[in-house]
Amino acid sequence: MPAGLISDPGVIAGYLRDASNTCGHAIGLLRPGSASEIAEIFVQAQAQGIAITVSAERTSTTGGPVPHGGWVLSTEGLSGLRIQGDQVRVGAAVRLGEIQQAAGEQGLFYPPDPTSWESCSVGGTIACNASGARSFCYGPTRPWVLSVEVVWADGRVQEVDRETPVPADWPVPEWTPPRVKNATGFFPADNLLDLIIGSEGTLGLVTAATLRLLPLPEQVFSVLALFPDRQRGLNFVQLARSEGSKPRLIEWYDSNCLELIRARIPELPAQAQVAVWIEQETDLENEDNAIMAWADRIAACGGLEEHTLLACDPSSLQKLLHIRHAIPAGINEQVARNGMPKVGTDFSVPDAGLEEMMAAYDAVEMDHVLFGHVGDNHLHLNLLPTSPLELEQAWVIWGALYDLALSLGGTLSAEHGVGKVKAAYLRKLIGDEGIQEFVALKRAVDPAWILGRGTLLAAPMTTSV
Ligand SMILES: Cc1cc2nc3c(=O)[nH]c(=O)nc-3n(C[C@H](O)[C@H](O)[C@H](O)COP(=O)(O)OP(=O)(O)OC[C@H]3O[C@@H](n4cnc5c(N)ncnc54)[C@H](O)[C@@H]3O)c2cc1C
Numbered sequence: 001m002p003a004g005l006i007s008d009p010g011v012i013a014g015y016l017r018d019a020s021n022t023c024g025h026a027i028g029l030l031r032p033g034s035a036s037e038i039a040e041i042f043v044q045a046q047a048q049g050i051a052i053t054v055s056a057e058r059t060s061t062t063g064g065p066v067p068h069g070g071w072v073l074s075t076e077g078l079s080g081l082r083i084q085g086d087q088v089r090v091g092a093a094v095r096l097g098e099i100q101q102a103a104g105e106q107g108l109f110y111p112p113d114p115t116s117w118e119s120c121s122v123g124g125t126i127a128c129n130a131s132g133a134r135s136f137c138y139g140p141t142r143p144w145v146l147s148v149e150v151v152w153a154d155g156r157v158q159e160v161d162r163e164t165p166v167p168a169d170w171p172v173p174e175w176t177p178p179r180v181k182n183a184t185g186f187f188p189a190d191n192l193l194d195l196i197i198g199s200e201g202t203l204g205l206v207t208a209a210t211l212r213l214l215p216l217p218e219q220v221f222s223v224l225a226l227f228p229d230r231q232r233g234l235n236f237v238q239l240a241r242s243e244g245s246k247p248r249l250i251e252w253y254d255s256n257c258l259e260l261i262r263a264r265i266p267e268l269p270a271q272a273q274v275a276v277w278i279e280q281e282t283d284l285e286n287e288d289n290a291i292m293a294w295a296d297r298i299a300a301c302g303g304l305e306e307h308t309l310l311a312c313d314p315s316s317l318q319k320l321l322h323i324r325h326a327i328p329a330g331i332n333e334q335v336a337r338n339g340m341p342k343v344g345t346d347f348s349v350p351d352a353g354l355e356e357m358m359a360a361y362d363a364v365e366m367d368h369v370l371f372g373h374v375g376d377n378h379l380h381l382n383l384l385p386t387s388p389l390e391l392e393q394a395w396v397i398w399g400a401l402y403d404l405a406l407s408l409g410g411t412l413s414a415e416h417g418v419g420k421v422k423a424a425y426l427r428k429l430i431g432d433e434g435i436q437e438f439v440a441l442k443r444a445v446d447p448a449w450i451l452g453r454g455t456l457l458a459a460p461m462t463t464s465v
Pocket of ligand 1: 058092119122126129201202
């Protein structure tokens with residue numbers, strides 16, 4: 001048994017769930033503080049065929065950190081943060097919130113911004129290639145990671161970057177991911193950094209990372225534009241992402257979101273059916289012109305101009321944040337009232353498929369809330385079932401929407417990853433051949449299939465633990 005193995009069920013119980021609301025089981029918990037300790041653990045686990053699930057802050061919505069037997073390995077001991085120039089070296093456990101705080105004090109920022117940024121770990125975001133609203137401008141986590149220290153599943157410790165070639169005996173999958181925002185599956189990489197990013201804790205454990213930072217913009221303003229119907233909102237989205245407008249995010253809120261907001265902020269006008277939030281970086285000299293240009297675009301698309309919310313100072317930004325927070329708060333209250341988990345989509349589609357996808361989301365009859373990263377054609381439909389039967393129906397609806405997204409050239413997960421909850425749906429995207437390629441890589445890197453069993457790929461029966 002590895003040193004420090006905790007077998008107290010009371011302690012382990014704190015590591016069995018994530019934000020997917022699924023619950024697992026484990027026979028032991030490990031909280032190592034260094035790559036060498038982790039390497040020893042992996043060597044033992046390979047020899048004994050013991051499953052290991054890497055667990056960070058457990059904000060995953062897909063069951064990735066939920067153990068299905070074996071040992072849970074928490075990354076919480078992997079700390080450390082050092083900024084040098086426009087780069088930061090961080091331990092895997094450091095939260096994005098801590099990075100933003102430290103970077104901000106130096107006039108810098110880290111572009112990836114999952115909504116969970118205050119609580120999720122940088123290791124978790126690298127493992128999932130997480131993104132967020134600003135991915136419209138800055139892309140996902142991948143381009144901001146310069147190198148990582150990784151403990152591979154066989155116990156080898158290595159610092160890897162984009163110059164580190166993939167070993168000749170690792171058969172990297174040759175599949176072509178959909179040409180959309182994508183966080184699904186092994187990346188068809190020619191280097192080990194891109195291979196480990198997005199591998200969801202199934203090939204190795206990231207212990208530390210060097211990230212690229214950008215200078216803080218001089219000014220940032222937000223606009224919440226309101227529209228009386230979906231089509232006018234979509235017209236505005238098309239205009240917002242056309243050349244010249246340069247927002248750093250374009251987010252969508254449907255009429256059900258607006259209802260949740262009205263419950264807390266009654267002054268929202270009744271005729272508003274859709275809200276589109278944009279944010280733009282600028283400087284003091286150009287700010288007024290940039291804001292006026294947005295007013296013109298809203299008017300041109302038939303928006304409710306007089307009700308547009310503009311935020312360019314701390315107090316108005318705070319009000320906008322308050323409005324945005326009303327949505328998850330309202331959803332959480334409803335989920336608690338229903339006593340049923342929500343079922344959420346994470347599909348993205350090419351530009352040409354957006355309108356069809358939106359029409360399908362709006363046609364869903366079960367209680368739902370639709371919001372998200374419309375700039376990337378990546379919306380989260382949250383189905384809110386009220387009974388076990390409706391929960392089953394929600395997954396049927398989810399499946400039909402997934403089929404539609406695929407038929408439009410879309411993907412299974414644009415940012416949350418596949419985890420365990422969606423592993424059964426991967427084959428539809430990558431086919432039998434793709435699954436075989438993924439399994440071949442997994443076996444080459446992790447012969448006893450110890451890491452992340454059941455995540456991304458349904459695990460073969462290799463051991464009794
Ligand atoms: C309210 C809320 C909002 C969210 N918003 C977003 C969003 O906007 N965008 C987005 O992309 N996601 C979002 N998420 C999902 C989630 O926050 C991200 O996937 C995040 O990256 C997970 O980080 P974590 O530290 O919680 O990792 P965990 O949930 O603990 O683990 C996630 C996966 O990564 C693996 N893993 C964790 N650490 C490591 C490591 N160091 N090395 C190797 N593997 C590791 C785990 O095994 C697991 O498979 C949201 C979740 C919630 C609850």
